[in-house]
Amino acid sequence: xxxxxxxxxxxxxEEAYELNxxxxxxxxxxxxxxxxxxxxxxxxxxxxxxxLHKIEEDEDRFYIGAMCTLRDLEVHSGLKKYFNGIxxxxxxxxxxxxxxxxxxxxxxxxxRFGFSDVLTVLLALDTYVELYKGxxxxxxxxxxxxxxxxxxxxxxxxKDNRKVAYVNQRKSVSDLPILACAVSNTGNTWNIVLGSRxxxxxxxxxxxSENLHEEQINEIINVVKxxxxxxxxxxxxxxxxxxxxxxxxxxxxxxxxxxxxHAD
Amino acid sequence: MQIKLWINEKEFTDDVSPDIxxxxxxxxxxxxxxxxxxxxxxxxxxxxxxxxxPVLSCSTLAIRANGKHVTTLEGVExxxxxxxxxxxxxxxxxxxxxxxxxxMNVIAMKNELTNPTEEEIKKYLVGNLCRCTGYVGQLxxxxxxxxxxxxx
Numbered sequence: 001x002x003x004x005x006x007x008x009x010x011x012x013x014e015e016a017y018e019l020n021x022x023x024x025x026x027x028x029x030x031x032x033x034x035x036x037x038x039x040x041x042x043x044x045x046x047x048x049x050x051x052l053h054k055i056e057e058d059e060d061r062f063y064i065g066a067m068c069t070l071r072d073l074e075v076h077s078g079l080k081k082y083f084n085g086i087x088x089x090x091x092x093x094x095x096x097x098x099x100x101x102x103x104x105x106x107x108x109x110x111x112r113f114g115f116s117d118v119l120t121v122l123l124a125l126d127t128y129v130e131l132y133k134g135x136x137x138x139x140x141x142x143x144x145x146x147x148x149x150x151x152x153x154x155x156x157x158x159k160d161n162r163k164v165a166y167v168n169q170r171k172s173v174s175d176l177p178i179l180a181c182a183v184s185n186t187g188n189t190w191n192i193v194l195g196s197r198x199x200x201x202x203x204x205x206x207x208x209s210e211n212l213h214e215e216q217i218n219e220i221i222n223v224v225k226x227x228x229x230x231x232x233x234x235x236x237x238x239x240x241x242x243x244x245x246x247x248x249x250x251x252x253x254x255x256x257x258x259x260x261x262h263a264d
Numbered sequence: 265m266q267i268k269l270w271i272n273e274k275e276f277t278d279d280v281s282p283d284i285x286x287x288x289x290x291x292x293x294x295x296x297x298x299x300x301x302x303x304x305x306x307x308x309x310x311x312x313x314x315x316x317x318p319v320l321s322c323s324t325l326a327i328r329a330n331g332k333h334v335t336t337l338e339g340v341e342x343x344x345x346x347x348x349x350x351x352x353x354x355x356x357x358x359x360x361x362x363x364x365x366x367x368m369n370v371i372a373m374k375n376e377l378t379n380p381t382e383e384e385i386k387k388y389l390v391g392n393l394c395r396c397t398g399y400v401g402q403l404x405x406x407x408x409x410x411x412x413x414x415x416x
Contacts, residue, residue, distance in 0.1 A: 001303075007265055007282035007327055032305045032323050035285075044282060048328070071317075096391010098311050098318045098369065174306075174390050 001035050002026075004044040011049065013132045013151060019045050020149045027151065029107020030069065032099060052106070052153065055079070064155040066106025070094055070118065073105060083125070086164050090121035090182075095174050110152040112143060112200045115176040119143070120195030121166050123203045124182035126158035140203045162186035163259075165252035168196070169244055171235060178236040181248035185210070185256050192224045192249055197241060198233045212253060221249050267330040271295065272339025280326045286312070286319075289326035290336060297337035297364040301393075308392035311365035311372075312336050318372035337364045343371055350409040356401030366392045370406055374413070382407070 010016035019025050024042030028034070052065035055076050062079060070091045073079060079087045094100055094117060108118050109129060119139075127139040132151040139155075168180040180195035188209050195201030204224050208216050230241040268277045271293070280289060287310045290298050301309030303322050310321040313335035337344050347367050351357045366389070373380065373388040380388065385406055394402065 001285070002283060004281075004283040007325075028325075030323070031325065035323055036304065041283075046328070092387060095306060096308055096369075097372070097388055098308055098320045098391050099305050099323075101314075101317045101319050102305075102323055 002037060002039040002041050004041045006043045007046065008043050009046045009049050013050060013153065016045050016047055016050070017132050017149075017151055019043055020151060029067075029110070030103035031107075032103045033107070033111065033113070047106075047151075057159075060159055062155075062157040062159070064105055064157070066104065066110070066152045066154055068105045069101055070103045070105065070108070071097060071100040073118070074100060082159060083164060086121055086166050086182075087118075089166055090117045090180075093117065093168070093170060093173060093177075105155060106152045109139075109142075109155060112147075114199045115196045116201060117168060117177060117180050117195065119201045120168075120180040120193050121164070121182045122155065122157070123193040123195075123201050124164050124166070124184040124191050125162065126160050128156040128158075130154045130156060143200060143202070160186060162191075163256045165255040167248050167251055169248075176235065179230075179241050179244045179248065181245065181252060183249060183252035183256060185253075190220060190253070192220060192252075194224065194228050194230070194245060197228065197230045198235070199229070199231060202228045204228060212257065217250055217253055220253065221246055224249060265327055265330075267327060269329045269331065270333045272335060273333070282325070282327055284326050285322055286314075286324040286326045286329055286334070287321035290321060290334070295336045295338055299361055299364060301362070301365075306391075306393065307362070307365075308369060309362055309365040311368040311392070313368060313372055316372075316375065318369050335368075337368060340368075340371055343367075347371075347405070347409050350405040350412070351402065354401040354405040354408070356397050356405045358396035362392060362394045362396075366394065366402070370409070374410065379414075380410070385410075 020027055026041045027045045047067055052067040054065050055068055056063045057078050074088045074091045108116055122139055128136050129139055129142045130136050130153045132153055134150050162184045164184040166182040168177040170177050177196040182193045184191045188207050190206045190208055193201050193203045204227050230238050232238045266279055299309040301307035305320050305323045311318050312321045315332050344367050347370055357363055369392050
């Protein structure tokens, strides 16, 4: 468990940002992962007074505050309706309800955890992050940015009617995934994401056609496996993940071709 | 830091260290139903309700409970006895160490879900690990308990 010298409930994003410039200070999300370490925190920065715990939507987008919990994502009626439950599906195997009532979306996304189900699905959607100083950038761009001391304010998901499918493999139902795979399709664009590979989720976008034939599906699988590096850890070997990737990419594409999970 | 909160509807104020977990602080106040299990946010033994929602008290800072209502097993003794009775009838309690956290999450589920299916029950309670029973007896007990609530 970490130690904290001083606890600060930030009164503004500017105050939180200024405090976060010191290497000894840390912004607290749900602390689920942070507590596993022994960091000596100078000032713990709490964002809970900054109204970042809401999910809002307009005609074009969802706006998810960084302090929303994974459980908030799971039960939000708008998100359930729009993506036919794919976001719910991405979080429902993360430990248990109690854990998801604590873990925050901001903590998960900003940390770019290598085991994240949520990032895998969000990358397959048209997702952006709003950073306090860095402005709005696409999630795929954010995934490649180095860790800095900016503050993640909210996640923005565009409602673009894309079809999406998601599948993952776990050793037991509430364990971390061995591999997570999301595929989405809009027009001729196919987006394939592999997460828990075991490194941060990675997106490959390919321009093909809306209706794929067998050779094109094989081509997608080959391209993705050529560009995305899979690895080994104590949950699964690189070889096993490679076999899973074949199956999952194909299964998700077929689900989309058969109708898929798309906007209501 | 000074905190004020309500535990089982009784007001408490205290000066807490900013890094003390709610689990430790509640136990220091005599709420021994809350068990320290894995401390890696996985087992559900330390479940309490925070403003009605089930949370892991091992992974919640006491300071974050400031201004909120905490419910522990001691505050729902009647319900706990009733659920425990159904568990005993099904032989679904062996060492009993996981039971307080399990029962707290059953109560949270009952409050949140209306007529949950077997699949929904399993999904809601998956974060409560039990190393004795294999869960089948627990599932029977919970279904019987929920059925008894319908019949009232």
